[in-house]
Amino acid sequence: MIHPILKLGDARLQSPAEPVKSVSPETDRLIDDMIATMYAAPGIGLAAPQMGVPLRTFVIDLSMGRDPAALITMINPEWVEREGMQLEEEGCLSLPGFTATVPRPARAVVRGWDRRGETRTIEGTELLARALQHEMDHLDGRLFVDRLRGIKRDLILRKARKLARAGKW
Numbered sequence: 001m002i003h004p005i006l007k008l009g010d011a012r013l014q015s016p017a018e019p020v021k022s023v024s025p026e027t028d029r030l031i032d033d034m035i036a037t038m039y040a041a042p043g044i045g046l047a048a049p050q051m052g053v054p055l056r057t058f059v060i061d062l063s064m065g066r067d068p069a070a071l072i073t074m075i076n077p078e079w080v081e082r083e084g085m086q087l088e089e090e091g092c093l094s095l096p097g098f099t100a101t102v103p104r105p106a107r108a109v110v111r112g113w114d115r116r117g118e119t120r121t122i123e124g125t126e127l128l129a130r131a132l133q134h135e136m137d138h139l140d141g142r143l144f145v146d147r148l149r150g151i152k153r154d155l156i157l158r159k160a161r162k163l164a165r166a167g168k169w
């Protein structure tokens with residue numbers, strides 16, 4: 001089932017998510033819904049808090065559904081390694097229409113469970129390292145604007161508030 005994606009301003013996007021206690025039919029359903037919602041958006045990643053579900057789970061698919069092997073599901077991910085720095089333009093399904101240049105690690109490794117509850121380690125560079133950090137941030141209640149400073153951040157927040165007031169957010 002495709003869910004609405006929460007947008008900046010919703011408090012549920014800014015609260016840290018809780019660990020998943022065990023893999024169950026409910027987590028399986030949640031992950032199916034996250035994948036469907038990510039593909040429908042369309043996007044390359046989605047974290048459970050973006051659907052209003054406060055659990056530490058995200059999905060990433062840089063192929064946007066073209067390559068089944070590219071789909072990553074992570075439950076209770078933890079950092080293993082992060083190194084280097086990259087600066088690229090980035091967006092978020094919870095801030096439609098906005099992008100900014102965000103500093104992210106050049107290489108990132110996370111470890112968590114896949115949807116069967118088996119431990120998986122994912123290593124990413126370039127766009128995948130960026131996506132891993134972006135989705136991990138969602139699990140900690142952080143959006144990409146929270147990684148920006150000064151004028152750029154204020155500008156995005158102000159424009160989003162204006163859109164919200166106009167009922168267009």
Ligand SMILES: [Zn+2]
Nearest residue numbers: 091092093094
């Ligand atoms: Zn996002």
